[in-house]
Amino acid sequence: xxxxxxxxxxSNLLLAARWTLVLSLIAFVGGGLVGLALLVARTTHxxxxxxxxxxxxxxxxxxxxxxxxxxxxxxxxxxGVETSAWTAAAVALTLYSSAFLAEIWHGCVKSIGxxxxxxxxxxxxxxxxxxxxxxxxxxxxxAVAPTVGFLVQVVKGTALASVIGFVELTKAGTMITNAxxxxxVVYSCVAVLYFLICYPISLYAxxxxxxxxxxx
Amino acid sequence: MSNANxxxxxxxxxxxxxxxxxxxxxxxxxxNVQPGEVIAIIGKSGSGKSTLLxxxxxxxxxxxxxxxxxxxxxxxxxxxxxRTLRQQVGMIFQSFNLFPHLTVGKxxxxxxxxxxxxxxxxxxxxxxxxxxxxxxxxxxxxxxxQLSGGQQQRVAIARALAMSPGILLCDEIxxxxxxxxxxxxxxxxESLAQxxxxxxxxxxxxxxxxxxxxRVVFMHQxxxxxxxxxxxxFANPKTSELQQFLSSLH
Numbered sequence: 336x337x338x339x340x341x342x343x344x345x346s347n348l349l350l351a352a353r354w355t356l357v358l359s360l361i362a363f364v365g366g367g368l369v370g371l372a373l374l375v376a377r378t379t380h381x382x383x384x385x386x387x388x389x390x391x392x393x394x395x396x397x398x399x400x401x402x403x404x405x406x407x408x409x410x411x412x413x414x415g416v417e418t419s420a421w422t423a424a425a426v427a428l429t430l431y432s433s434a435f436l437a438e439i440w441h442g443c444v445k446s447i448g449x450x451x452x453x454x455x456x457x458x459x460x461x462x463x464x465x466x467x468x469x470x471x472x473x474x475x476x477x478a479v480a481p482t483v484g485f486l487v488q489v490v491k492g493t494a495l496a497s498v499i500g501f502v503e504l505t506k507a508g509t510m511i512t513n514a515x516x517x518x519x520v521v522y523s524c525v526a527v528l529y530f531l532i533c534y535p536i537s538l539y540a541x542x543x544x545x546x547x548x549x550x551x
Numbered sequence: 552m553s554n555a556n557x558x559x560x561x562x563x564x565x566x567x568x569x570x571x572x573x574x575x576x577x578x579x580x581x582x583n584v585q586p587g588e589v590i591a592i593i594g595k596s597g598s599g600k601s602t603l604l605x606x607x608x609x610x611x612x613x614x615x616x617x618x619x620x621x622x623x624x625x626x627x628x629x630x631x632x633x634r635t636l637r638q639q640v641g642m643i644f645q646s647f648n649l650f651p652h653l654t655v656g657k658x659x660x661x662x663x664x665x666x667x668x669x670x671x672x673x674x675x676x677x678x679x680x681x682x683x684x685x686x687x688x689x690x691x692x693x694x695x696x697q698l699s700g701g702q703q704q705r706v707a708i709a710r711a712l713a714m715s716p717g718i719l720l721c722d723e724i725x726x727x728x729x730x731x732x733x734x735x736x737x738x739x740x741e742s743l744a745q746x747x748x749x750x751x752x753x754x755x756x757x758x759x760x761x762x763x764x765x766r767v768v769f770m771h772q773x774x775x776x777x778x779x780x781x782x783x784x785f786a787n788p789k790t791s792e793l794q795q796f797l798s799s800l801h
Contacts, residue, residue, distance in 0.1 A: 453648065454642075454707075456608075468665065469650055
């Protein structure tokens with residue numbers, strides 16, 4: 336029987352951790368862009384747009400991410416779209432993140448006083464300018480901490496992509512366990528790697544929060 | 552007011568009605584404001600005076616009646632028309648509403664740069680000139696929260712003036728100020744009045760209204776109840792409601 340050293344385990348996990356990072360990044364950037372569009376739609380005075388976004392957010396917040404991954408993977412195949420685990424995971428996580436980010440950011444926008452909107456309107460700024468130059472810069476400062484905090488959720492959420500066969504950190508852990516028969520060692524290493532990814536993000540969130548409190 | 556006056560009026564309001572749900576707050580307002588006229592709107596809280604002011608630049612929508620600003624009717628659902636109208640009508644708020652994330656200078660430069668597309672050098676020169684005019688030349692790089700209430704309100708006036716509006720709406724602009732800061736703000740408004748700016752101000756400063764305005768409009772229960780020259784109106788109030796209101800102030 337082949338003996339696996341700890342380094343064998345860790346080095347293979349590290350290789351797989353790259354895909355956790357890439358998937359997180361895609362989900363976060365994609366989710367951020369879609370979330371921003373949702374936020375703008377929700378901030379307009381158009382009732383049906385607002386309601387459509389509210390429904391979208393509720394659907395993604397009210398169903399497990401695991402189901403969303405299954406639906407993206409098998410559903411897209413049923414629609415005749417050839418999907419790899421990659422695409423399905425990226426799409427599902429992007430949509431999931433966009434719903435949460437839109438909700439987080441909407442709360443931040445709502446916390447900006449009505450007087451700011453009115454002042455901007457009185458100065459003849461159009462809706463886009465009101466958002467871009469007056470409301471969003473103020474909301475962004477409030478949004479930094481919860482947004483980066485949510486990034487931690489996304490990183491951990493990518494673990495679920497393992498169920499559709501996407502080889503990231505968790506899936507690699509399972510595969511290595513099957514070869515080494517050392518589940519405790521392997522999953523401990525997996526947990527440590529997740530922590531090493533997430534902890535710096537949390538620290539960064541905290542430092543950002545501090546910085547924005549000093550600046551205006 | 553005759554129709555001839557209405558066509559040249561800075562603001563012409565006819566039969567304006569506004570309700571929130573079943574609660575009618577403006578019950579048919581007729582008011583013409585001539586260019587250069589200074590109007591003080593007085594009345595109890597809840598009489599609809601702030602709402603009327605906010606209708607003039609479209610911050611509030613109304614259900615019936617018409618409102619024209621410099622001959623142009625107000626159309627809510629036409630963003631381009633609203634943009635044109637709001638360049639003509641500046642507004643100053645009770646709570647200042649300066650943009651806290653921008654310096655004083657940028658607060659003033661923002662709208663002229665975006666809306667009028669003026670170059671930064673020009674908007675900066677204008678901002679510095681207006682700041683000097685309201686006595687805050689040295690505050691160009693300060694942030695709003697580093698200023699006193701009176702200073703913030705003077706910046707807000709400079710910000711409104713930077714769009715060179717023909718009409719300025721002042722919504723209880725000294726009500727949120729400490730008493731000792733009221734004078735500095737009113738002095739700026741008075742100088743604007745003397746320069747011929749068309750002013751509509753909702754105010755509780757009766758002495759100021761008496762001194763500066765050309766006409767005082769007393770609002771009561773959503774209607775213009777009585778109006779006239781300040782000397783006449785304050786000395787000889789004709790309606791019992793105005794008599795009551797004036798005596799309640801002392």
